[in-house]
Amino acid sequence: MTVDNQDMGMLSELKSKFEHPAQHIERVKSTNEMIVGRFVKRENELIASLFPNLPDDDALYLGAAYHYIIVNGLLPEDYDFAEFVTDVSLISRNLEKNQEYKLLEILDLIVRIYVQSITASFETFVMIIDEKSAKTPDVTVQSMVLYKHYVSTAEQVGEMISTDPDQVDVRVITAILLHGLNMMYRRKRNRIDIWAMNKIASELFEVYPLSTGTDLYWDIMYTHIMKPNYKEIVKMGQKTIDERLEVLERERKAGHASRYVRTTSTDDSGVGMAGESILYEVFRRGSSLTAERANKLERMFDASIRRAANEKYGKQDLPDPDMLLDLCAEMFAKMIASFPILAAGIIPPPDHMEFLESPRGYVSSNRGKIPMITKKKLQLLAGAGVSTSSMAKAFVRLAKKAASIDPDKKRMY
Known part of the structure; x- marks a missing residue:
């Protein structure tokens, strides 16, 4: 699989399709009421349990948002409506407690979150391939990707959800980014095992004991995103890496790469060890090791x-x-x-x-x-x-x- 301008072009198209989601959802609701109504009727009990006292007319927004997302390819056609509704409920439960949100506002937000998480995964993919093609050691590549894309995107998504990102559940943010990674896999490899955001979050709730604090992002992003997926991402771009390395070798032999230095990949022992984020703050940036x-x-x-x-x-x-x-x-x-x-x-x-x-x-x-x-x-x-x-x-x-x-x-x- 090669990496070229197609990836960035896909991202550009993705972002342009999903500008102003609320306006599009409103229009779909008013022009496709029969289709939208079928989705809602099929999952009436689920909607009632997750969104008590939701007016019938507002419930149609759920069907409209789902139809809008599926038709425009943000989620695959086999992403079940029930899973989408549960995803929306997951995000709504993590919004600012002292502020009221209309359902349409929440749906606008979740579309933006889907786009943000998929974008982060594609940008990560391109960066990993670029760095591997330059023979950057694996331990360095993983650190760069974590800081530049995953941790920074996690902070951005946290700010989208709350004005106090330290109170947002880091496991929910990680589930959002893992969902985006699954979507990238699906788009590039036509994988069919898309795992719903809410199900990813449920597993993280069971296996990761901590919930809040932006200083946890490094630790949870490494252990649950980077470490399990790094080799798979590299494998997807291996053809491009090999092609670029061949060019580099030809240039070296021709005398055009006098600074060529062969580097070897290292293991992951230096990246993402437990408490990395806090240790970094204390021993590299001079912060205090407070009781908290x-x-x-x-x-x-x-x-x-x-x-x-x-x-x-x-x-x-x-x-x-x-x-x-x-x-x-x-x-x-x-x-x-x-x-x-x-x-x-x-x-x-x-x-x-x-x-x-x-x-x-x-x-x-x-x-x-x-x-x-x-x-x-x-x-x-x-x-x-x-x-x-x-x-x-x-x-x-x-x-x-x-x-x-x-x-x-x-x-x-």
């Missing part, structure tokens, strides 16, 4: 450890403390690789001054023993009660120690 952030970190660490244990061992609560310690030592060592200052809480006292001179240099030269001393420190902090919960608390204690040091003044705590 520490509490969020603990919950994020706990969820991440459970998920990692399930993936590696097929169970979340490990009977063997040593297995859990090994797993957590490995996880925290990866965090240290990205944020060397986190090693402050695990290194032995004789090494303190060497560490303060250059945390990154110390971690680099002692890379081999970091997992071992991390495991010992975690065991000491957890005592006899080694569990995912105690490990999460230990992670936070180590993060707090790291946040308290002052390398410039050569003081540990």
Whole structure:
């Protein structure tokens, strides 16, 4: 599958088709009342349960919006009307609580949200292919995509839903963006397994324990969008990547690419580890590790450890403390690789001054023993009660120690 101007042209057409959605929905309602009425009649009970006391005339807006969206190709024809109605209900429940919305306003919003999420996925696809064609390492590509497209789009959608984005459920925002990714898959590969936005959200409610706070976007976007889908997106554009790399190689051999440097893909250990967003704010941007952030970190660490244990061992609560310690030592060592200052809480006292001179240099030269001393420190902090919960608390204690040091003044705590 090739990537060319067709993708951006498709986006341009998509945006132009869905300008001023409310006006189009109003017109469809008045000119296609029989068709619209059939949709509504078929799902009368569902509509009544999700939108109590909704006047019959207003209910027709649901059918009109659905007809408008399907006819213009924003959703596929096999996207069930009942799923669409449930999607609308999901968005309506997450709108500003102290403001009243007319149903037509909510439908206008959901059309814009659909367009925004599909746009983000196409732009992500194009960016990944461009960067892979330039031999950018995978770990860097994923970071760039998360920051430039998914996290920024999540913030935009959050602002569309509420004037206080910190109160919007991050799992709903993630479901919106995953839905957009599914729509991109469908458009490019004619996949038929479109999963409704409301169903994606329901699963996220079960597996992701945190709900609000824009600082969670990095973590949830990585674990539930980027990590599961990155290889699939690259695979879709592999033909274009190969063609571009062939051109690059020919230019290199012809002497036109003297700065050509071969880079190799890395694993994802440096991207999207638990609490990445908060760790970045604290250790790269100098924000304080407040009690609220520490509490969020603990919950994020706990969820991440459970998920990692399930993936590696097929169970979340490990009977063997040593297995859990090994797993957590490995996880925290990866965090240290990205944020060397986190090693402050695990290194032995004789090494303190060497560490303060250059945390990154110390971690680099002692890379081999970091997992071992991390495991010992975690065991000491957890005592006899080694569990995912105690490990999460230990992670936070180590993060707090790291946040308290002052390398410039050569003081540990």
